[in-house]
Amino acid sequence: MAVIDRIPGQTTAAAQRRVQPGTASAGGQTASREVMGKLPVPVLLYLAAVMLPIGFNLGPLYMTSVRAYLLIMIVPLTLRLFSGRLGRILWTDILFFLHIAWTTVAIGVNNPAMVVQNTGSAAVEFLGGYLVARAYIRSRADFIALCRWLGLLICLTLPLALIEARTGTPLLINLIDKLPGIRSVGNVNIEPRMGLQRVQVFMTHPIHYGLFCSTAFALTVVALKDVLSTSRRFLIAGGIGLCVFLSLSSGALLPMILQIFMIIWIALFGRLRRPWLVLGALIGIAWVVVDILSNRSPLMVFLSYATFSSHNAYWRAQIFDWGMKNVWGSPIFGIGFNDWVRPFYMTSGSMDNFWLVMAVRYGIPGFLLIAVGYGIGLLRVGFRDFTSDPVLAQLRRAWMFTFVGLTLTICTVHIWTTIYSFVFFMFGAGIWFITAEPAGSPPDAAPEGLPRGAARLPVAAVRGGPQGGVSRAEPPSQPAAARHEAPRHTRFPIKPRP
Numbered sequence: 001m002a003v004i005d006r007i008p009g010q011t012t013a014a015a016q017r018r019v020q021p022g023t024a025s026a027g028g029q030t031a032s033r034e035v036m037g038k039l040p041v042p043v044l045l046y047l048a049a050v051m052l053p054i055g056f057n058l059g060p061l062y063m064t065s066v067r068a069y070l071l072i073m074i075v076p077l078t079l080r081l082f083s084g085r086l087g088r089i090l091w092t093d094i095l096f097f098l099h100i101a102w103t104t105v106a107i108g109v110n111n112p113a114m115v116v117q118n119t120g121s122a123a124v125e126f127l128g129g130y131l132v133a134r135a136y137i138r139s140r141a142d143f144i145a146l147c148r149w150l151g152l153l154i155c156l157t158l159p160l161a162l163i164e165a166r167t168g169t170p171l172l173i174n175l176i177d178k179l180p181g182i183r184s185v186g187n188v189n190i191e192p193r194m195g196l197q198r199v200q201v202f203m204t205h206p207i208h209y210g211l212f213c214s215t216a217f218a219l220t221v222v223a224l225k226d227v228l229s230t231s232r233r234f235l236i237a238g239g240i241g242l243c244v245f246l247s248l249s250s251g252a253l254l255p256m257i258l259q260i261f262m263i264i265w266i267a268l269f270g271r272l273r274r275p276w277l278v279l280g281a282l283i284g285i286a287w288v289v290v291d292i293l294s295n296r297s298p299l300m301v302f303l304s305y306a307t308f309s310s311h312n313a314y315w316r317a318q319i320f321d322w323g324m325k326n327v328w329g330s331p332i333f334g335i336g337f338n339d340w341v342r343p344f345y346m347t348s349g350s351m352d353n354f355w356l357v358m359a360v361r362y363g364i365p366g367f368l369l370i371a372v373g374y375g376i377g378l379l380r381v382g383f384r385d386f387t388s389d390p391v392l393a394q395l396r397r398a399w400m401f402t403f404v405g406l407t408l409t410i411c412t413v414h415i416w417t418t419i420y421s422f423v424f425f426m427f428g429a430g431i432w433f434i435t436a437e438p439a440g441s442p443p444d445a446a447p448e449g450l451p452r453g454a455a456r457l458p459v460a461a462v463r464g465g466p467q468g469g470v471s472r473a474e475p476p477s478q479p480a481a482a483r484h485e486a487p488r489h490t491r492f493p494i495k496p497r498p
Helices: 014-015 041-051 065-082 091-110 112-136 140-156 158-166 171-177 207-216 217-223 232-246 249-269 276-292 299-307 310-329 354-382 390-409 417-428 452-456 478-483
Strands: 055-058 061-064
Touching: 014 232, 041 065, 041 112, 061 065, 061 390, 065 417, 065 478, 091 112, 091 354, 112 232, 112 417, 140 158, 140 232, 140 390, 158 232, 158 390, 171 276, 207 232, 207 249, 207 390, 207 417, 217 232, 217 249, 217 390, 232 249, 249 276, 249 390, 276 299, 354 390, 390 417
Parallel strands: none
Antiparallel strands: 055 061
């Protein structure tokens, strides 16, 4: 039986349409269908800015569509955050702002002439993307709407990706370049792989396009399980997977492969008491076995399978080794935007590791501020107990799958400009799980002086709740009449004692 809010004077038929999240409605629809909502307009505008790669000069500053939009949004959203209008301030919020403050100091020490432009753009892209999601993705309805829109938008880019894979022509980028007064990102023209051109569609690099598309895979397959039919979910997921593949980048394929693995793991072993602890133990054992049996380090073995060629794996290992030499050479303020020390044969200055770039550029404090803030957010979301709310647990699982894949992937690729902003937008889109209220959570303990058995019922029921249902406990300071108003939720119907 579905649990129903009963409001005095409301008919049974009307009450049956008010279904608690996590239960089935009379029409057979699940709670996820009941909580579907519209995506907030500021989020739609942000996604439009991400997918329209428009660039223009504003005086001496180079602006993109994302930077221009977030420049408008960041100040009011920051004020809303620290005034408490977005809920309580979290350690992740504080550490992210401290990271930007430290990057300003680090760039001031290393590149004084670049402080305003580079720190400003990083702050707007990083904090702006995070704050838009933090402010407007605040419920299961918002999150489900975001998942649906992402899947739809990525599938809409598939025709452009297919054309570019065959011709090497990024149609959207070329179209924007032809418009007067603006320009788009450059056409990278990377060497083909597997007889296909690598597609960038609207991003600065094919890796970034593939990474963008990979974020929606688990969100479609897992989060929309009770929202879309199985055939529609897998059709959309297939389109997303094809877009990721057309980037022909191991850095983009890796997170999707990891998401598929985790989906299969939980489908097969979800009945275990602690399936993720078992998986972690198996990974630890495999790491030790590889370390004993292989003449290479486990990290090198992982990189050799996570890249398209052994040459790329070797090159990433060299980047990491020499990057760490730069970190220990300038551990406090980093080296800023100065060229990093490396052997003469490493002619390229690119560093394919986001976390390493943070440490090299801004020093160990800059790295720790962003990494700890990121880690705290993941751990707090991951350790929430949502056993009483299967729908919320399912949404959380989809987001965690996405970020397990992303976290490992940005150890092998660097993210900047638009995709940098988008990754932390997606991170902010899951922060609401930290304070989410599960449906069917246990009621507060009984007030002092009441029978022990009364603790099983909401306080308002013991004090005389409205007929036909149980209201949530009201604060003791409220007048008695206020406790007899229409209740917000009813956990279960009460049968009168004989």
